[in-house]
Amino acid sequence: MVIKRMQAIIADFASERDWDQFHTPKNLVMALTGEVGELSEIFQWLTPEQSAAITNDPQGFARVEEEIADVFIYLLRLADVLQVDLIAAAEAKVRVNEQRYPVELARGRTVKHSELR
Amino acid sequence: MVIKRMQAIIADFASERDWDQFHTPKNLVMALTGEVGELSEIFQWLTPEQSAAITNDPQGFARVEEEIADVFIYLLRLADVLQVDLIAAAEAKVRVNEQRYPVELARGRTVKHSELR
Amino acid sequence: MVIKRMQAIIADFASERDWDQFHTPKNLVMALTGEVGELSEIFQWLTPEQSAAITNDPQGFARVEEEIADVFIYLLRLADVLQVDLIAAAEAKVRVNEQRYPVELARGRTVKHSELR
Amino acid sequence: MVIKRMQAIIADFASERDWDQFHTPKNLVMALTGEVGELSEIFQWLTPEQSAAITNDPQGFARVEEEIADVFIYLLRLADVLQVDLIAAAEAKVRVNEQRYPVELARGRTVKHSELR
Numbered sequence: 001m002v003i004k005r006m007q008a009i010i011a012d013f014a015s016e017r018d019w020d021q022f023h024t025p026k027n028l029v030m031a032l033t034g035e036v037g038e039l040s041e042i043f044q045w046l047t048p049e050q051s052a053a054i055t056n057d058p059q060g061f062a063r064v065e066e067e068i069a070d071v072f073i074y075l076l077r078l079a080d081v082l083q084v085d086l087i088a089a090a091e092a093k094v095r096v097n098e099q100r101y102p103v104e105l106a107r108g109r110t111v112k113h114s115e116l117r
Numbered sequence: 118m119v120i121k122r123m124q125a126i127i128a129d130f131a132s133e134r135d136w137d138q139f140h141t142p143k144n145l146v147m148a149l150t151g152e153v154g155e156l157s158e159i160f161q162w163l164t165p166e167q168s169a170a171i172t173n174d175p176q177g178f179a180r181v182e183e184e185i186a187d188v189f190i191y192l193l194r195l196a197d198v199l200q201v202d203l204i205a206a207a208e209a210k211v212r213v214n215e216q217r218y219p220v221e222l223a224r225g226r227t228v229k230h231s232e233l234r
Numbered sequence: 235m236v237i238k239r240m241q242a243i244i245a246d247f248a249s250e251r252d253w254d255q256f257h258t259p260k261n262l263v264m265a266l267t268g269e270v271g272e273l274s275e276i277f278q279w280l281t282p283e284q285s286a287a288i289t290n291d292p293q294g295f296a297r298v299e300e301e302i303a304d305v306f307i308y309l310l311r312l313a314d315v316l317q318v319d320l321i322a323a324a325e326a327k328v329r330v331n332e333q334r335y336p337v338e339l340a341r342g343r344t345v346k347h348s349e350l351r
Numbered sequence: 352m353v354i355k356r357m358q359a360i361i362a363d364f365a366s367e368r369d370w371d372q373f374h375t376p377k378n379l380v381m382a383l384t385g386e387v388g389e390l391s392e393i394f395q396w397l398t399p400e401q402s403a404a405i406t407n408d409p410q411g412f413a414r415v416e417e418e419i420a421d422v423f424i425y426l427l428r429l430a431d432v433l434q435v436d437l438i439a440a441a442e443a444k445v446r447v448n449e450q451r452y453p454v455e456l457a458r459g460r461t462v463k464h465s466e467l468r
Contacts, residue, residue: 235353236352236353236354236438237353237354240438240441240442243442243445244445247445247448247449250454251452251454251457251458251459252458252459253457253459253461255459256461258399258402258403259394259402259403259405259415260394260397260399260402261399261402263387263390263391263394264391266387266390266422267387267391270380270383270384270387273380273383274380274381274384277376277377277380280377282375282377282378285375285376285377285378286375286376286432288376288433289433289434295433298376298433298435299435299440299443300440300444300447302426302429302430302433302435302437302440303437303440303441303443303444304444305383305426306426306430306437306440306441307441307444307445309419309422309423309426310441312419313419313423315403316405316406316412316415316419317406318415318416318419320419320420320423321353321357323416323417323419323420323423324357324420324423324424324427325357325360326416326420327417327420327421327424328360328361328364328424330417331364332364335368337367337368340368340370341368341369342368342369342370342372344370344373
């Protein structure tokens with residue numbers, strides 16, 4: 001499966017460099033934070049419209065792709081180290097969200113589920 | 118493919134609730150930040166050893182799985198909205214990292230590539 | 235001085251609870267991440283205009299004040315543990331920024347200093 | 352007062368460059384995220400002991416000081432834009448925390464207040 005294959009590539013990359021010692025879940029969460037921070041820096045001063053139009057700016061879009069890739073790589077690694085099945089976890093969470101945000105109540109609203117009812 | 122299928126589920130979830138209007142790239146990056154923050158809260162006071170041992174604590178592990186799922190869901194959504202191919206972007210970045218971090222130079226070291234040579 | 239006084243209050247709070255053991259710089263950076271994540275969650279779906287108008291919403295504003303306080307408390311604690319003088323560091327950085335962002339070049343632009351010239 | 356004076360310096364810096372238009376609360380929270388991300392990158396691979404010993408590494412410490420300054424600058428700016436009194440908000444939150452974390456119950460424990468009783 002494509003996710004397991006990607007995780008194996010990343011695990012080999014780390015192992016070849018003797019980096020497993022650094023890849024505790026705690027450290028990987030901090031690395032994820034760093035990458036999300038870099039993604040934030042790209043978007044921080046943009047209007048909502050400019051943020052959507054970044055797909056039309058080849059240089060800006062290349063940066064976005066690279067930062068999204070960095071976030072994904074650390075997320076894959078974290079899930080691998082913790083043996084979390086990303087797809088199963090996401091499916092389970094979507095089912096929880098379907099309960100928490102019934103269509104009739106949640107339509108067009110951004111209220112948190114705990115304040116929705 | 119499993120990633121596109123998951124993105125379609127999340128897109129339908131948003132669309133049914135008329136939430137597309139909120140899902141600008143900028144807003145989704147902030148939502149990602151919020152979820153990474155929740156993941157950080159789980160690990161912030163743990164030692165490296167405790168962070169690795171969280172797999173043995175069913176309650177703690179369930180929280181970790183849920184927060185990882187939330188991060189993944191927003192990352193899938195962000196990539197979908199921006200039309201970024203997550204796997205292709207991760208593969209391209211791993212190739213860049215292979216150039217930046219040659220095995221002989223990077224072994225056992227955490228120095229950033231710009232300071233590695 | 236008001237900052238040192240506030241840091242002393244927070245240090246006493248931690249010490250009385252035997253929490254110094256948890257307050258390594260690394261852990262405090264993660265705690266800071268968690269609080270910035272909570273602040274992000276308040277603003278993530280707001281338009282720029284709505285984000286500025288949060289001062290008119292007593293309930294929303296109270297949440298913002300509390301999260302800003304949490305960020306400030308962990309920043310004060312981090313600076314105290316590392317013996318960083320917050321005001322001196324901020325003054326030094328403003329001087330650096332004055333060099334990096336000359337008024338004539340930077341006016342009305344959000345380009346990073348490395349791309350400004 | 353030292354905080355208001357620093358906020359005035361930062362407000363002048365922004366105003367001279369016509370940057371007020373970018374400094375919505377939402378954008379400033381994203382800028383804060385970016386800076387906390389850079390702080391995380393410094394600490395992400397360090398052990399707890401190494402993170403505490405960074406004060407002995409002049410180069411590493413200078414980076415830490417600069418990133419802490421950046422976080423503080425954006426926090427000061429955010430509080431100024433929202434008219435939040437940082438010291439008053441921190442004092443109020445410490446009082447809340449004294450209620451939430453009674454010394455006898457919280458001693459040596461990192462449990463969240465909602466799970467403490």
